[in-house]
Amino acid sequence: MMQKLLFTICLSTAGFAAQAQVDTVRATTLPPAQVAEKYYNSGVAKFNQKSYQAALQDFDQAIKTKADFGKAYYNRAATRYELKQYGPAVQDYNQAIQLEPTSFTAWYGRAQAKQALGENDGAEQDYGKTAELKPDYAPAWYYRGDLRFEKGDYQAALADFTAAIKADPKYAYAYHDRGSAQRQLGNYAAAVQDYSEALRLQPELEVALLNRAAAKRRQNDAKGALADYNAYLGHHTDNPVAYLGRGQARFEAGDYKAAADDFSKALELKPGYALALNNRAAAKLKLEDFKGAEADATAAIQQNAQYAEAYLNRGHIREMLRNPAGACADWRKAADLGIEAGKSYAAASGCE
Template structure:
């Protein structure tokens, strides 16, 4: 009996350890998918982990992060709340829930979360700063000032606190104090783009256009992707008569945010002043498509149609505005002029008679016309006055893009967002929908594999996110293949199943499981280049993930050695050289990377991805001209993102 009980306990312990291991693997695979921004797939993994062990806080927490990145702030908040119920002693979860609540503009709730986070980690400067920022957003200006005083006492060199204090003083209409604190902020950190934006807003409010232009230029040097800064600098430049510079700023704003209302509207007005009428019509078409009842834009488009000779379109637009503003005599006069040019005298006389009656009425007087003075006038976006149809539009309130300081996103997605290399070529069960040439990548080993496999595989160079149906299909395939492998006796049959399952695991970003299957495969057949190639890709991806998590890179198998073995077995494969080039580029071994990309291009001179990555590597190694030539070739072959990189390189000093 004792022996039986001991055996039973041992089996239970083994099963428990196995279950724990499976949940750990699910969480690790989910975090890997999260790192590669495949948020739908990561949620699938965390769902499985939660289903297996709903009392663990980690799957709830990481699923919350995934939902946050999909802009599902309510769902993310709910999951974070569940994680807090399970483990109320993790300060990062309070931080995450606070950010979710901030996105929903529930600042008081976010403040409560930061209170809890600060109790757990009182030395975290970001929590104190974010709480003060929430107090300001909630219009608790006195509390915000007190909290910022505490932050400055604790961290005297923290320039962001000084600039935020200046912003709070601006809300309190105390510009003298605001300027004093802003000066201190810029003294501590003259490279703070946000502080220069605040300085610019103060200058714009005082109509100190040259000061605003200089401040925004400095801000854009440190924060080059801030759309509002380009729009505001354009406004300053119009007022110092730098029309070319203003137009360039509106172009840059639209490049960054193609749907920006202010940039399109004001660029349209600029084009009117510069005589570029047809392109001005295009801008106003866009604005009217966004806001079909924007009568100011409709009237401006009417004037342009009138000027370019499209009289029927002009009358149609004039009529739309006049129906809304029956006493808009400038519109009536313009429409009457169009009617006369079309020979519609009776209609023209009706409009002219309405104007004559208005002129006879001294209380109404004559409407002002478009003059040189009105070209520099401004109106707020919410202000609807047809007489200000030619005025540059500005926001009702200055727009501050506050950056809440949050640690958790940095740890999970600690990757560079600037000019980045394209990913490695790897196998997938799904074709690349964004293929450059429109033709699927080809390799003789992959073609031979497809002859033996039921499910066709493709060579892809993308990290596309899986949707719910796609991920379910692969999970089902893995279950089916695992069942087949458990009864397979023939070595060839085992190899085919292992290859298919390894690819399925890699598609689901479960790199550890994929590497395990490829390794098993290579123990049965060590002459297969495809297995070395794909194992190397999985190892490189896993190394990148581990490095981002702050872990040391644990090479189960050396990715570089595997790529070299794959090249030895298949030396005419451009994709493997390209991948090894990526490996070197990731280690900043630019010379080796360029050599591998060059060999890849000798094998396939139409491999746009290799031109693109070699262009970036050459630019980073200091050879900008050669880099631009490569990027230009990549663009010519259909990789159009290369042109925006060229634009960025040309702007860089």
């Protein structure tokens, strides 16, 4: 009896000691679900601190402890994405989707990872599924529109950017890219409106100035285009494309000297820039600097042997230099490369 009593007391004492030290119990003594949750929460904290490698290790442990932990797969995928481990990220998103098929964030995350891998068709499908699960999630519409724009499906891209704007009326990038889709479809007035709205919402999105200028040029609004180019170049003097665009606007406004200066500036920033060489050739032709114009057109062709417009321009230049054989050869080459006007010029000049 005494032994039993002593044994009972010992048990009671041991139980009390365990309860008194509950804060120092090792994680391995907790139930598996709680162990997994502990590692998961630690991983989330480390992810938020951008300690991605440490977060990855915690999510590994969470999944090892609880194999059906959907959120852990999702967060490990997000961590792997940040580490540029896109293939493994897709595999983790696959598991997350299998465990929680209605999680729009997992579909969206997998779309991002597939896009990073260059698997654009799969990414487009996943963005579509994301939008289906959560129609008010603007980024899904926007990024699908971006992929459709890249492959030249501008009408579908336009619809997606419009859906993104409906979901988030303050989405400046969606307005900007819808403007670009409108421009590709020839809807220049609508493009100008969208670029303007993008700038109103996000004034620092100054690339919209360049694209709005291009749309205004298509509207024959050289003055408006010049204003946009000047505004952009007031802050960015290292962009050859901006100087090229302003040069084109100045050319269209009849200011050939200023146009030639802009094309020269573009060439300083980007030597061998075929577009700037060809355009400066056209400006020099207008300024009656025929030798300089021929040199520029020839240099453009050396940069791009398939540059049809450069052949056409050099044909005009050589005609002015009293080189009919050279002019005829250039016009024929322009025609061979797809510019029908080359045939007309050759025929009008009596080229055989």
